[in-house]
Amino acid sequence: MKVTRRHFLEGGIAAFTVTFAAPEFFYDVARAQGAHVRNLVVLYLGGGNDALSMLVPYNDPFYRVRRPTLAVAAGQVLQIGTDSSRVTLGLHPRLTGLKQIFDQGRLAFIQRTGYENQSRSHFLGTDIWSTADPNNPQGLGWVGRYLDSLPSPVDPLGGWNTTGTLPRVLQGRTAVPSIQNAAGYSFSSPNTGVEAAAERETALRIASHVPVDRPELAFVYASSRAAMATLDRVASVATYRPSLTYPNTGFGQALQAVAGAMARSIGTRVFYVTTGGFDTHSGQNVNGVGGAYYNLMATLNDGVFAFYNDLRSQGLLEDTLVLSFSEFGRRISENGSQGTDHGSASVMMAIGGRVNGGFYGTAPNLNLDPGNPTLENKAADVRYETDFRSVYAQVLDSWLGTDSVRLLGGNFRRTGLAFV
Amino acid sequence: MARTSDRRIEHLLRRASFGARPDELEYYGEMTVPQAVNALLNYDNIIDDIDSFVGKPGYVNVTLRGQFLPQSNIIDARQRWLFRMLHSDRPLQEKMTLFWHNHFATGYAKIAGTLGAAEATRYLAAKASQDPGRVHGQIEMLRDNALGNFRDILVKIAKDTAMLVWLDGRTNTRAMPQENFAREIMELFTMGVGTFTEEDVYAGARVFTGWNLTRPGAATDGTQHYEFVYNPGQHETAPKTFSFPIYADGRRTIPGRSAADGMQDGLDLIDALAASPNTARYLAAKLYRFFVSEVGPVNPAFVERIGSVYLRSRYDMKAVMREVLLSPEFWAESAYFTRYSWPVEFVVRAMKDIGWVGFSVNDALNPLANMGMILYEPPDVAGWDAGRAWFSTGAMLARMNFASTLAFNQRFNLGTTLRLANAMRTPDTMLFHMTSGLRTAPLDTGVAAEWAAYLQATGPWTGSATQVQAKAAGLAHLMAGSPEYQMV
Numbered sequence: 024m025k026v027t028r029r030h031f032l033e034g035g036i037a038a039f040t041v042t043f044a045a046p047e048f049f050y051d052v053a054r055a056q057g058a059h060v061r062n063l064v065v066l067y068l069g070g071g072n073d074a075l076s077m078l079v080p081y082n083d084p085f086y087r088v089r090r091p092t093l094a095v096a097a098g099q100v101l102q103i104g105t106d107s108s109r110v111t112l113g114l115h116p117r118l119t120g121l122k123q124i125f126d127q128g129r130l131a132f133i134q135r136t137g138y139e140n141q142s143r144s145h146f147l148g149t150d151i152w153s154t155a156d157p158n159n160p161q162g163l164g165w166v167g168r169y170l171d172s173l174p175s176p177v178d179p180l181g182g183w184n185t186t187g188t189l190p191r192v193l194q195g196r197t198a199v200p201s202i203q204n205a206a207g208y209s210f211s212s213p214n215t216g217v218e219a220a221a222e223r224e225t226a227l228r229i230a231s232h233v234p235v236d237r238p239e240l241a242f243v244y245a246s247s248r249a250a251m252a253t254l255d256r257v258a259s260v261a262t263y264r265p266s267l268t269y270p271n272t273g274f275g276q277a278l279q280a281v282a283g284a285m286a287r288s289i290g291t292r293v294f295y296v297t298t299g300g301f302d303t304h305s306g307q308n309v310n311g312v313g314g315a316y317y318n319l320m321a322t323l324n325d326g327v328f329a330f331y332n333d334l335r336s337q338g339l340l341e342d343t344l345v346l347s348f349s350e351f352g353r354r355i356s357e358n359g360s361q362g363t364d365h366g367s368a369s370v371m372m373a374i375g376g377r378v379n380g381g382f383y384g385t386a387p388n389l390n391l392d393p394g395n396p397t398l399e400n401k402a403a404d405v406r407y408e409t410d411f412r413s414v415y416a417q418v419l420d421s422w423l424g425t426d427s428v429r430l431l432g433g434n435f436r437r438t439g440l441a442f443v
Numbered sequence: 444m445a446r447t448s449d450r451r452i453e454h455l456l457r458r459a460s461f462g463a464r465p466d467e468l469e470y471y472g473e474m475t476v477p478q479a480v481n482a483l484l485n486y487d488n489i490i491d492d493i494d495s496f497v498g499k500p501g502y503v504n505v506t507l508r509g510q511f512l513p514q515s516n517i518i519d520a521r522q523r524w525l526f527r528m529l530h531s532d533r534p535l536q537e538k539m540t541l542f543w544h545n546h547f548a549t550g551y552a553k554i555a556g557t558l559g560a561a562e563a564t565r566y567l568a569a570k571a572s573q574d575p576g577r578v579h580g581q582i583e584m585l586r587d588n589a590l591g592n593f594r595d596i597l598v599k600i601a602k603d604t605a606m607l608v609w610l611d612g613r614t615n616t617r618a619m620p621q622e623n624f625a626r627e628i629m630e631l632f633t634m635g636v637g638t639f640t641e642e643d644v645y646a647g648a649r650v651f652t653g654w655n656l657t658r659p660g661a662a663t664d665g666t667q668h669y670e671f672v673y674n675p676g677q678h679e680t681a682p683k684t685f686s687f688p689i690y691a692d693g694r695r696t697i698p699g700r701s702a703a704d705g706m707q708d709g710l711d712l713i714d715a716l717a718a719s720p721n722t723a724r725y726l727a728a729k730l731y732r733f734f735v736s737e738v739g740p741v742n743p744a745f746v747e748r749i750g751s752v753y754l755r756s757r758y759d760m761k762a763v764m765r766e767v768l769l770s771p772e773f774w775a776e777s778a779y780f781t782r783y784s785w786p787v788e789f790v791v792r793a794m795k796d797i798g799w800v801g802f803s804v805n806d807a808l809n810p811l812a813n814m815g816m817i818l819y820e821p822p823d824v825a826g827w828d829a830g831r832a833w834f835s836t837g838a839m840l841a842r843m844n845f846a847s848t849l850a851f852n853q854r855f856n857l858g859t860t861l862r863l864a865n866a867m868r869t870p871d872t873m874l875f876h877m878t879s880g881l882r883t884a885p886l887d888t889g890v891a892a893e894w895a896a897y898l899q900a901t902g903p904w905t906g907s908a909t910q911v912q913a914k915a916a917g918l919a920h921l922m923a924g925s926p927e928y929q930m931v
Contacts, residue, residue, distance in 0.1 A: 069823075143644075144626075146825045147636050179836075187815040188828050189835045201835030207813065208837060211844040213851030213916035221900040222917045225893050226843070229925065234887045239738045239781065242831055243926035244887070246839040253836065304623045305611045359619015360611055365626070400641070 061422055062285055064294045064345040065166060065192060066372075068323070070302030071145065072349035073363050074370035075405075076309045076316055077118070078132055078386075082111045085389035089356040093309045093363070106134065108385035115309070117320040120328025128380035129331075129340075130372065131442035133414050135384050135397070137368030137407030141351060145302070145365075148350030153192035155412050155431055165415055166293055167195025168430050169423060179249040180256055182293040183284060185277035193295050198245045200253055205261040205280050210254055227251050256289040263287060266336035270325040274298040278330040285339050298322050301349060305360030327374065340376030344422050344443055346414075347372040352405050355389055355398070367404035371414055373442045377422075383442055384409045413437040451476055453882055454779055457931040458734050459483050459768060460534030462792030467534070480768045484590065484761055486533035493531045494523065503529055503794060506805030513568060515561040517551055518808065520568035521818045524582070525804040528791045539589035539764070540582060541787065542733055545829075547600050547632060548821035549581055549609045557608050558669070566605040566669070567819050576660045576668035581605040582819070593726070593758035594717035597632065601654060601709060602671035610824065613656045616677040620648035627824050628713075634721035639686060646683040650697060650708045653678035678705035689715040717758050723750035730763070735772050736781040737830045745772045780884035780930040783830050786814035788931060789842060793923045796881045798853040798860075806848060813841035834929070843924035850919035857915035858908060867911045870898035877918055883927035894921060 080086055081097045100113025101122045112132075114122050124130040138157055142148040150160035163171070170181050170193075182199035184190065193199045202208050210226070212219035230248040234241045263283030269275040274296065281294045300319055308314025327345070334340040352369035368387075387397040387405045399406040412435040416427035420436065422443050428434050452471050456463040460483075463471070471479045496502050497511065505511060505522040513523040528537050555563035564580075571579040579587075581603050588596050600606050606624070607613045615621035625647030629639045653674040660666035684696040689711055697708050716722055727749035728741045735745065749766055756762035767773060784792065790807045811817060815838050821827055850857070861867045866876035874895055898904070898914050922928060 143641060144630055144636050145823065146630075184835065184837075187813070187835070187838065188822070188832045198836065201815075201837040203813070203837060208840060209844075210840070211847040213847050213854060213920055214913050217901045218913050218917060221897055222921060225897040225900070225921060226924070229890055229893050229921070232887045232889065237887075239783075240884060240887070240926055240930065243783070243834050243839070243929050246834040246836050247843075247926055250836040250840040250843070254840075302623075304621060305614045357619075358621060359616045360614035360621050362611070362614075362621075364622045 060292075060342045061424070062292055062294065062339075062343045063166070063418065063423060064281060064296060064343065066327075066345055066347040067149075067190065067192070067295070067297040068301050068347060068349040069297050069299030070349070071148070071351045071353055071365055072301045072369060073303060073307065073309075073316065073353040074349075075352070075355065076307075077115050077320065078134070078370050079113045079115065080110050080386045080389065081113045083386075083389045085391060089389060089391070091357070092361050093307055093357045095309060099310070104382070106382040106384075106386055110386040110388075112382070112386060115316075115320045117317055118324045120324045120331070124328070124331055124374060125380055129376060129378050130374050130380045131378050131383060132381075133371040133373065133383040133409060133440070133442065134386055135368045135405060135408035136348075136371045136411045136414060137351070137405075138410055138412070139407070141367040141404075141407065143351055143365040143367070145350055150191055152348050152350055152411060153190065153194075155415055163196070164190070164192035164194045165430065166192050166295075167197070167199070169195075169419065169425060170197045170199065170293060171195040172425060172430060178290050180253045180289060180291050182295070183281070183291045184295045185280060186295065186297055190295055190297075193293070198242075198249045199293075199295075200249055200257075202253075202257055202280070203277075205257050205283065208254065208257045208261070210251070256287075259287045260284050260289060265329075265333045267329060267333055269329045269333070270322070272298075272322050272326060274322050274326040275329060278326050279333075282330060282333045282337065282339070285334070285342065286337050298326065303353070303362050304358070304364060305362040307357075307362040331374065334376075342376070344373060344375040344378065344418065346418055347374075348411070354403055355387075355405065356403065367399060368407035369405070371411070373414075373418075375443065378443050379441060381442075383440055409437070409440070410435055413440055417441070417443060450779075451774070452479060454774075455479055455483075455768070456534070457792070457882075458773070458782070459538055461528050461538070461788050462795045462931075464529075464795045467795075476774075477769065480765065483535040483768070484765055486536050486590075489532050491531075491533060493527055496530065497523065497526055501800065502526070503799040504801070504803035504805075506803045513564075514570070514573055515564050517555075517560065517564045517568070517819060518805070520564050521808055522804045523568070524818055525787070525791065525807060528787060529794055529799060529804070535764070536586060536589045539760070540586040541785075542730075543585040543589065543596070544582060544818075545821065545826035546729070547581070547585070547606065548824050548826035549603075549605050549819075550821055550823070551819040554605055554608045562669075563605075566603075566608070574668075575665035578604075578668045578670075590761040590764060593722075593753070593760055594713065595758075596760075597628070597713045597717055598710065600632070601628070601651070601713065604656065604669050604671065607654070607656055607671065608669075612651060612654050615648065615652050615654060617652050617679045620645070620652050620679065622648040624648075625651055628716065631825055633716040633725065634687075634719050635725040638719075638721045643685050643687070646685055646697075647712060649679040649681070649683050650712045653702075653705060654709055673706040675702035675705060678702050678708075680705055683708065685712075685715075687715070687719065691718075718754070720750065720754065723753045726750075726753060726763075730767055731772070732829070733782075734767050735770070736778045737783055738781040742772050745770060780927075782931050783833050784929055784931040785827070785829060785833065786811050786816035786838075786842075787818065789814070789929060790845060792931070793846060793849055793928075797849055797919050797923060798856045800856060802849060802852045806852075807845065810841050810845040810848065814838045814845070839929075842929065843920075846923035847920045850916040850923070853919070854912045854916035857919060858912040861911055861915055862908075867906045869906075870895060870904055870914075873911070873914065874898065874918070877915070877922065881919070881922045881928060883922070883925060884930040886925075886927050890925065890927070894918060897921065 081100045087094045099116045151157045153164045154162045155165040184201040230251045260283040269279040277296045284291045307316045309316040353363035353366040393401045416435040417440045419427035513519040567580045569578045569580040571577045610624040612624045626644045655674045656669045657672035682699045727746040731741045752766045866872045
């Protein structure tokens with residue numbers, strides 16, 4: 024056991040960190056034997072991503088008509104080809120890294136994903152995408168249910184949420200740790216030496232209790248227990264040195280921690296990362312360098328591209344699938360504040376070493392005709408073509424190797440979605 | 444620390460305050476429950492000068508970065524609010540202000556990104572009495588109206604500068620209506636999701652066209668500031684029809700009006716939202732979760748009863764809160780310790796229980812962020828995800844570690860208190876003294892024995908000052924970091 028003293032000089036206070044030597048884990052053994060690992064990184068673009076500014080149908084004549092100030096000029100987009108409906112598509116000019124990933128065939132866009140009567144509420148919308156259940160959006164998350172379905176004993180570090188509070192998508196019967204900062208994930212003590220060790224041992228013993236008939240308290244005990252049980256493995260992630268420098272954004276740092284957890288083989292299989300600010304009602308500024316949406320794309324691009332390259336250097340790219348979602352797309356026509364209001368269907372992304380890159384599904388036609396079948400709400404919003412649960416089904420069946428019908432409560436399997 | 448008290452008063456103060464300082468326990472402990480509820484509700488009778496004690500001996504410290512500037516520096520604004528939560532003698536006013544902050548959840552970062560850091564702090568936290576332009580920040584407005592009339596709060600929030608930036612009302616114009624505020628006032632501030640249609644959102648956006656900002660005052664003397672203005676030139680004058688009644692006679696259409704009279708549209712809609720039975724139920728359910736219980740479903744009888752008090756009193760939150768705090772649901776034995784404390788509730792209560800002299804609230808700010816709660820920075824307009832969502836492992840660890848930081852800081856005070864109470868004679872007297880100071884939900888089997896064992900784990904009991912300090916700090920850490928202490 025090792026006790027290190029940390030000073031918080033600013034406040035003139037001190038606390039002490041107590042650690043035990045990291046135990047051996049069977050994952051290391053499994054890995055040494057060449058076992059194949061499949062990690063899933065769920066990426067949430069918070070606020071409702073304006074997919075039309077990310078994956079731009081720049082030759083659609085109505086695109087410019089409906090977005091006089093927000094449209095990206097055809098000469099500016101990063102051209103990446105044509106989908107099966109012969110719509111030419113380009114990436115937002117700041118997505119240079121994603122373009123490289125796309126060109127390497129490791130980025131798939133699943134266009135017009137959504138569901139019938141799509142909610143335009145951030146909160147209900149996020150709950151529906153998280154539970155994969157429009158009829159019971161207050162239930163457990165689809166990834167949480169996946170973790171619950173894994174064989175016992177449950178690893179308290181089977182999932183890792185990189186944000187402060189547990190998102191619904193990871194909620195299950197299994198407590199998933201929220202670890203924003205691996206370095207700060209340690210057990211402090213007001214004492215040192217044997218006193219500190221006695222405290223930690225007491226805390227560990229108490230945390231092992233499972234209160235009977237008091238589920239509300241048992242839940243807090245479970246968090247406490249999971250924290251105590253994961254301290255040392257997480258501490259090993261804090262010492263991870265990536266092969267390149269990640270951007271100094273919350274998103275970039277979260278992805279670095281995810282790469283660290285993978286590289287250290289601590290056994291975590293599912294990760295949750297997010298980057299927010301996509302609720303661009305006003306001053307969306309898609310084109311200006313430093314503009315609001317331009318910056319969103321910069322954060323997204325630079326974080327994902329660093330992660331992708333780091334994983335490739337570490338030989339982990341083949342083990343990893345990143346799947347992005349957002350609660351809704353945005354209104355096609357811009358509003359009077361040079362922004363866009365809440366809309367409907369959107370675009371999902373899948374990135375990874377075993378992804379079959381390219382376009383899945385078709386782009387919307389932005390013609391204002393109320394009868395336009397690719398739109399809805401009097402042609403105001405994009406109508407979904409692929410149920411988002413079909414995308415989840417593909418991930419569950421073909422990547423995680425489980426039974427999507429059981430986990431999604433229905434058969435959402437669809438042909439033509441073999442992006443992984 | 445050690446104290447015996449009416450456990451009903453303790454329950455009341457865990458909910459209507461942030462736990463109890465020893466002097467609060469004494470003050471309210473001499474009252475009957477109805478008297479204590481009255482005293483909490485009628486806080487206007489108590490002078491509100493607590494902010495003038497910042498930096499004074501006997502109070503918790505703030506950490507200065509140059510001058511203390513809660514009017515313009517968000518960190519200082521956070522320190523001042525924590526100071527108030529700990530020391531105010533109007534605890535229910537602070538508790539309700541926190542409730543409204545979560546209800547009308549407005550985030551600093553977006554406003555700072557738009558107007559700059561100092562201005563963003565100003566529109567959230569400035570007091571008019573200290574601002575050259577008489578700016579009264581959103582949280583000050585909510586504090587003034589903490590037990591005010593809900594309809595009036597809605598009008599004020601619709602005109603609030605920070606809100607007009609946060610939900611983009613400042614750019615809501617006739618040519619291109621802006622839906623952000625219209626959606627959230629229906630979905631999150633009043634009736635709740637599922638009670639209105641998309642068409643209502645579009646109509647609502649048009650209702651509030653022209654509710655924008657203006658910038659009077661001079662740049663030279665600090666009086667220049669943004670404030671609400673109704674801009675008739677930007678108001679959409681056509682009639683607006685809703686799926687729910689706007690007027691008492693059931694009419695669903697706000698009539699076409701001249702641009703000059705068009706501000707009445709917004710007031711009509713706010714009146715309708717305040718009067719909606721959906722709003723009554725939505726607020727009652729939220730109050731149930733915040734004050735009564737987070738275990739099991741929301742009690743439907745409570746919701747109906749509190750909802751009807753809300754409607755009958757014409758949205759008087761003082762009348763509503765009186766009913767909440769005297770309700771049988773609140774006082775049911777089974778409701779004790781059935782809330783998951785919010786991070787600020789936990790932090791302030793720990794300071795009230797363990798001690799604060801020599802501690803700085805600044806040292807609670809990073810831990811609070813790790814627990815998932817930054818004041819003036821809710822994650823989004825829906826506010827914080829409360830209840831179990833506070834208890835991710837990282838957040839639980841942050842609570843345990845805050846308990847450690849505070850216990851370390853207070854070890855001398857703890858030792859002194861124990862010595863004065865002659866409670867350090869044996870491990871048992873010490874444990875008894877400290878458990879009576881840090882009230883928890885009933886302990887799980889064996890926990891008390893573990894704590895007792897800890898006191899003797901590293902050697903025989905001598906009662907020396909060194910040993911008492913170490914054990915008092917270690918025990919305070921274990922107790923405040925225990926799962927049972929997190930329930931309030």
